[in-house]
Amino acid sequence: MKNHSRVVVIGGGVVGCSVLYHLTKLGWSDVMLIERAELTAGSTWHAAGGFHTLNGDTNMAALQGYTIRLYKELEAITGMSCGLHHVGGITLADNTARFEQLKAERAKHRYMGLDTEILGPEEIAKLTDGMVNLEGIIGALYDPLDGHLDPYGTTHAYAKAAKMGGAEIVLHTKVIATNPTKDGWEVVTDKGTVTCEHLVNAAGLWAREVGAMAGVYLPLLPMAHQYLVTDDIPEIVARGGREFPHVMDPGGESYLRQEGRGFCIGFYEKPCEGWSIDGTPWTWGQELLQEQFDKIADSIEFSYRRFPALQRAGVKRVIHGPFTFAPDGNPLIGPVQGLRNYWSACAVMAGFSQGGGMGLALAQWMIEGEVERDPRGFDVSRFGTWTSPGYTVPKVIENYQMRFSVSYPNEERPAARPFRTTPMYQVFDGMNAVWGQQYGLEVVNYHALPGEPRYEEPSFKRSNAWEATRQEVMAVREGVGINEVQNFGKYRITGPNARDWLDRIMAGNIPKPGRLSLTPMLAHSGKIIGDFTVSCLSDHEFQLTASYGAQGWHERWFEQNPMEGVRVENISDARSGFQIAGPNARELLSRVTRADVSAEAFKFMDVKRLTVGMANCIVQRVSYTADLGYEIFTDHMSVRHLWDTLSEAGRDLGLRPFGMRAMMSLRLDKWFGSWGREFSPDYTPAETGLDRFIRWNKPADWIGKAAAMAEKASGPKRKLVSFIVDAKDADVVAWEPIWLDGAVVGFCTSGGYSHTTGKSVAMGFLPADRVEDGLMCEIEILGERRPATVHLAPLWDDGGRMRG
Numbered sequence: 001m002k003n004h005s006r007v008v009v010i011g012g013g014v015v016g017c018s019v020l021y022h023l024t025k026l027g028w029s030d031v032m033l034i035e036r037a038e039l040t041a042g043s044t045w046h047a048a049g050g051f052h053t054l055n056g057d058t059n060m061a062a063l064q065g066y067t068i069r070l071y072k073e074l075e076a077i078t079g080m081s082c083g084l085h086h087v088g089g090i091t092l093a094d095n096t097a098r099f100e101q102l103k104a105e106r107a108k109h110r111y112m113g114l115d116t117e118i119l120g121p122e123e124i125a126k127l128t129d130g131m132v133n134l135e136g137i138i139g140a141l142y143d144p145l146d147g148h149l150d151p152y153g154t155t156h157a158y159a160k161a162a163k164m165g166g167a168e169i170v171l172h173t174k175v176i177a178t179n180p181t182k183d184g185w186e187v188v189t190d191k192g193t194v195t196c197e198h199l200v201n202a203a204g205l206w207a208r209e210v211g212a213m214a215g216v217y218l219p220l221l222p223m224a225h226q227y228l229v230t231d232d233i234p235e236i237v238a239r240g241g242r243e244f245p246h247v248m249d250p251g252g253e254s255y256l257r258q259e260g261r262g263f264c265i266g267f268y269e270k271p272c273e274g275w276s277i278d279g280t281p282w283t284w285g286q287e288l289l290q291e292q293f294d295k296i297a298d299s300i301e302f303s304y305r306r307f308p309a310l311q312r313a314g315v316k317r318v319i320h321g322p323f324t325f326a327p328d329g330n331p332l333i334g335p336v337q338g339l340r341n342y343w344s345a346c347a348v349m350a351g352f353s354q355g356g357g358m359g360l361a362l363a364q365w366m367i368e369g370e371v372e373r374d375p376r377g378f379d380v381s382r383f384g385t386w387t388s389p390g391y392t393v394p395k396v397i398e399n400y401q402m403r404f405s406v407s408y409p410n411e412e413r414p415a416a417r418p419f420r421t422t423p424m425y426q427v428f429d430g431m432n433a434v435w436g437q438q439y440g441l442e443v444v445n446y447h448a449l450p451g452e453p454r455y456e457e458p459s460f461k462r463s464n465a466w467e468a469t470r471q472e473v474m475a476v477r478e479g480v481g482i483n484e485v486q487n488f489g490k491y492r493i494t495g496p497n498a499r500d501w502l503d504r505i506m507a508g509n510i511p512k513p514g515r516l517s518l519t520p521m522l523a524h525s526g527k528i529i530g531d532f533t534v535s536c537l538s539d540h541e542f543q544l545t546a547s548y549g550a551q552g553w554h555e556r557w558f559e560q561n562p563m564e565g566v567r568v569e570n571i572s573d574a575r576s577g578f579q580i581a582g583p584n585a586r587e588l589l590s591r592v593t594r595a596d597v598s599a600e601a602f603k604f605m606d607v608k609r610l611t612v613g614m615a616n617c618i619v620q621r622v623s624y625t626a627d628l629g630y631e632i633f634t635d636h637m638s639v640r641h642l643w644d645t646l647s648e649a650g651r652d653l654g655l656r657p658f659g660m661r662a663m664m665s666l667r668l669d670k671w672f673g674s675w676g677r678e679f680s681p682d683y684t685p686a687e688t689g690l691d692r693f694i695r696w697n698k699p700a701d702w703i704g705k706a707a708a709m710a711e712k713a714s715g716p717k718r719k720l721v722s723f724i725v726d727a728k729d730a731d732v733v734a735w736e737p738i739w740l741d742g743a744v745v746g747f748c749t750s751g752g753y754s755h756t757t758g759k760s761v762a763m764g765f766l767p768a769d770r771v772e773d774g775l776m777c778e779i780e781i782l783g784e785r786r787p788a789t790v791h792l793a794p795l796w797d798d799g800g801r802m803r804g
Contacts, residue, residue: 016202017158018359024165063357089146089246103783222322227266250404327395381552408458472658479654497565503700526707581629613645626670727760
């Protein structure tokens with residue numbers, strides 16, 4: 001074992017070997033993998049080995065497609081067999097909601113280039129030779145790419161390909177400590193010490209323990225998972241070598257595939273259990289857990305009814321072993337905040353569906369500085385530093401239990417909640433708040449009307465929140481609404497070089513004292529990694545506001561781009577307050593401060609320090625509601641006083657709290673984009689219209705300038721546009737395909753219902769050369785193509801209310 005390597009990967013499962021291979025594929029040959037036992041020891045060796053592309057996150061689905069296509073490449077490179085079986089996969093729907101979800105997924109696949117198909121019962125019966133009991137089955141989604149492989153052979157193919165690219169693999173070597181150094185990391189093992197520039201934690205079942213060596217808590221938990229392999233089944237033998245397709249039966253919490261001349265069937269049972277909750281023993285290796293038929297008894301009984309041939313088959317063996325989950329079921333990949341060149345490659349529970357894509361993404365991140373696709377769905381930063389084992393355990397168990405449950409766009413899952421709350425939680429809870437959560441924080445979605453349940457029914461269509469949301473929207477438009485601003489990410493930037501730093505890190509104008517500006521923050525590739533409000537409080541003090549859920553993502557970027565003479569503080573939970581919006585907003589503000597807040601004295605995009613009631617506040621005149629509005633920030637301890645002051649003064653002005661459901665409707669009236677929907681690392685400023693906020697001629701060499709200037713010169717190939725949709729009882733959510741001249745030419749980024757105008761609306765991308773006001777097209781919603789018209793002007797108000 002050599003004593004230095006550019007990269008050390010800890011862990012020899014399929015993910016660690018994939019990372020190692022992709023590093024060599026992208027040009028880094030001085031890389032090493034250290035494994036405490038043999039390759040695949042841990043959870044890889046006992047995996048069922050299935051792979052599929054179906055995933056609600058389009059970027060994850062695309063990377064899963066990459067993973068599956070990669071296997072033939074690995075076989076060609078190494079001459080080794082991955083044991084590939086492309087048998088196709090069928091996901092059954094036994095209720096309307098499940099079928100709607102599958103139709104929505106099929107719609108996404110249209111513009112992703114995935115060749116999936118919706119099947120009816122007769123087609124399912126034909127593909128399965130009648131071996132599936134179709135009682136209650138409405139339809140299914142068929143994916144020809146689905147299949148299974150040999151976990152051992154595939155992992156060793158990754159390893160051989162990596163070694164062919166120059167990588168070193170060290171087995172039977174236990175990592176004892178990881179210590180940061182001036183230039184990277186020191187990896188101490190029981191056979192010596194290796195120094196490296198980059199350290200990758202791909203330790204699987206031991207990722208928590210390896211993370212703890214560097215002072216990192218990774219929110220993941222191993223779950224005990226069980227599947228069965230049967231004896232020969234006559235019906236399978238009779239197929240004469242035609243392999244049976246994968247069948248996922250969400251209603252029965254099971255997945256089934258052919259194994260030899262029998263079946264392999266696994267379960268995501270409700271009475272599940274976490275494994276080694278307080279830490280994985282170092283002595284654990286290629287062992288299995290004791291079989292537990294009792295916890296899967298109901299699932300087995302259901303599967304016997306769905307697949308009658310199982311009733312006549314004996315059980316050849318039971319595989320019961322642990323594998324790891326993050327709280328939301330997606331991997332934890334990327335640079336770990338606060339640690340230089342420390343990379344996470346953990347919690348990839350679907351290793352043979354996702355391992356190749358995750359290895360590619362991490363290698364791109366390490367070598368090129370960013371990922372080709374928006375990584376936020378699997379980025380380790382999405383859990384920030386606020387998680388704890390007390391949060392992770394119930395959340396992982398919930399995710400496991402709901403692995404095959406229908407996933408609704410408006411669903412709020414209850415485990416580990418409430419956890420993080422603001423001083424207003426009890427007040428709003430007493431006002432019938434229906435809660436959502438963002439980055440662990442409880443946020444009001446809407447306030448249930450008297451006599452209504454404090455629960456939003458999960459649905460792909462308009463929900464029971466409709467009327468309450470409508471009333472909150474109209475309260476803003478006709479009087480004045482109030483909404484907490486806790487769910488903004490907030491940063492205090494100070495120091496003699498604060499302006500210079502902001503001019504470099506932001507593409508837009510950095511305002512003068514007393515003014516604010518809107519600006520995109522770009523990666524070196526020119527893609528959007530943030531959209532910010534920059535408020536200048538003095539020459540050496542600024543406040544930044546952005547998405548609350550992007551704190552880990554943004555803080556990490558700030559850390560990676562430091563400057564002498566600049567201090568960056570995350571004050572997201574230290575500074576809070578309210579926004580007030582509507583025609584009576586100015587009158588309300590004038591009642592609670594002695595300052596002059598007239599239109600002449602307090603202009604649109606002004607920011608001032610004011611005393612409101614007894615609270616020292618930062619007040620800025622800007623509004624995401626497209627109406628006259630103000631954002632009022634104060635310290636956390638003054639929030640309740642600020643609420644009492646505003647609510648008392650606004651009693652006769654129609655003051656009414658509104659939540660995020662209303663906010664998302666209000667912003668559509670002005671076609672305001674939203675972070676994570678219209679603005680994300682998949683898109684550029686020129687594509688989304690954020691280029692209007694770029695200050696092209698400022699002297700600073702801002703990050704992303706070269707790429708943005710090049711796109712400005714050539715023009716974008718697609719443009720974000722807005723639509724009025726002839727919808728029925730379901731509005732656009734996101735990812736719905738846009739049809740023009742009988743072909744899919746784009747997709748939606750978000751949509752909803754404009755309660756102000758009574759219209760169903762959407763935003764999405766069209767080819768730039770086809771964009772014109774009034775263009776007629778179609779948007780596919782839940783499998784039905786609905787007429788839509790491009791509408792480029794604001795739906796409501798020309799800016800007079802907001803700016804006047």
